Amino acid sequence: xxxxxxxxxxxxxxxxxxxxxxxxxxxxxxxxxxxxxxxxxxxxxxxxxxxxxxxxxxxxxxxxxxxxxxxxxxxxxxxxxxxxxxxxxxxxxxxxxxxxxxxxxxxxxxxxxxxxxxxxxxxxxxxxxxxxxxxxxxxxxxxxx
Amino acid sequence: xxxxxxxxxxxxxxxxxxxxxxxxxxxxxxxxxxxxxxxxxxxxxxxxxxxxxxxxxxxxxxxxxxxxxxxxxxxxxxxxxxxxxxxxxxxxxxxxxxxxxxxxxxxxxxxxxxxxxxxxxxxxxxxxxxxxxxxxxxx
Numbered sequence: 001x002x003x004x005x006x007x008x009x010x011x012x013x014x015x016x017x018x019x020x021x022x023x024x025x026x027x028x029x030x031x032x033x034x035x036x037x038x039x040x041x042x043x044x045x046x047x048x049x050x051x052x053x054x055x056x057x058x059x060x061x062x063x064x065x066x067x068x069x070x071x072x073x074x075x076x077x078x079x080x081x082x083x084x085x086x087x088x089x090x091x092x093x094x095x096x097x098x099x100x101x102x103x104x105x106x107x108x109x110x111x112x113x114x115x116x117x118x119x120x121x122x123x124x125x126x127x128x129x130x131x132x133x134x135x136x137x138x139x140x141x142x143x144x145x
Numbered sequence: 146x147x148x149x150x151x152x153x154x155x156x157x158x159x160x161x162x163x164x165x166x167x168x169x170x171x172x173x174x175x176x177x178x179x180x181x182x183x184x185x186x187x188x189x190x191x192x193x194x195x196x197x198x199x200x201x202x203x204x205x206x207x208x209x210x211x212x213x214x215x216x217x218x219x220x221x222x223x224x225x226x227x228x229x230x231x232x233x234x235x236x237x238x239x240x241x242x243x244x245x246x247x248x249x250x251x252x253x254x255x256x257x258x259x260x261x262x263x264x265x266x267x268x269x270x271x272x273x274x275x276x277x278x279x280x281x282x283x284x
Contacts, residue, residue, distance in 0.1 A: 010166060010186040017165020018193020024157035025194065026201030031150045033211035034218050036158060038248040039272075046269050047276035055151040062155020063248065064255035069156060070163050077163065079253060080171035081260040083243045092250075092264040094239030096271020099247060101232025103222075106246040107158075109233075110191060115198030116206065116219065123225055124233040129177075131237025136177040139242065 025112055037108020038063070039099035047100075102128075146213060159252045165190040168252050170244025177241050 028036040032055070041059050044050040067076055083091065099105040102124050104113060109128075113121020166172045167190060175184035208217055240246050245253070245264050253261035 010184070011189050014165045014186045014189035015193045017161045017163070017167065018190040018195075019197060020157055020161030020164060020193075021190065022161075022194040022197025022201075024154045024161060025198045027150060027157070028154040029201050029205045029211070029217075029219075031211055031213050031215075032147050032154075033205075033213075033215035035220070036154055038158075038246075038251070042247055042251070042269065043272040043275070046273040048280070049276075055148050058148045058151040059155040060251065062152040062157075063159040063251050065152075065156050066159025066163060066252055067256035070160060076256055077166065077169060079169040079256075079258065081244065081258070082171060082174070083260070085260075085263055088243055088245075088260055088263045089267045091239040091243035091245065092267025093271040093274075094235050094242070095245070095247065095250075095264075096268040096273075097275055098232045098234070098236030098239060098271075100272050100275035101228040102236055103220075103229070103232070105236060105248075106240075107248055111194045111198055112202070113220075114191075115195050116202035117199075118220070120220075120222060120225060120229055124229055127230055127233035128237035128240060131234045132177040132241040133179050135238045135241025136174055137180055140174075140178060141180055 021107075021111060022115075025107075025115065029112070035108055035112045037104050037112060039095075039105040040103065040108055043096075043100055098128075147215065150213075158248065159255075161190075161194075162249050162252050165193075167246075168249045168256075170249075173244040173246075173249075174241070 025036045028034055041056050044056050045053060070076060104121065104124060109121040109124040114125060162168050166187060172184065172187065175182065176187040205217055205219065210216060243264055247268065250261055250264050250268065254265045
């Protein structure tokens, strides 16, 4: 693969998107002193006892604005959701409960935690990735759903 | 300023998720499908994000306060407890079942995908349920 193949490839898009995510995370910790962990930010909106709601709402509004801003420049990339309603309901519950018990998800542990060299986050990331690999293997190749 | 920056960070984060391909559940599942037609491109999302994140956290660790004078709220937890491991396992199962993790799910719901709404509502219910369970346990 030469360089021009790379710059037009999914690899380049992923790297570019990753650099943007890294920039977002950097701005949040350097200016607000906070970790941009999306499950934690959302959980603070629905769990009682968290008083600091406004910045959380602002963050989620920014996240929600992103597809509209993207559409100014280009059509949104295609997205295919193979899971049916029942599977999505169960998956959503598991993601909500799991990230709450683990105190983080792909952003809080996978990006922020690994960036600051946290052993907890490295363990969490390896664990949810392995669980994801096994789950997809079971669903796709063993059960053939 | 802090709230404006929170909005800006959310927006940049969301754009990064869209550009990188993270908002396509089929692509996520392709990344998790090691024994199928494995698509490793999403690993580059983490590479890009951690490249910049590592520089920022290195600076942040040395400071007591942020550039806007806020206390640095970095986690001080070090224990590898049951909650961390079992919670991550449960999260990974839900991630593999749907192809959604929290950030991309919110972006896709905002983009108007009904199936993403189903996932997001259920995820928020799971988070609220955690709050109720843990509150009862402490009482």
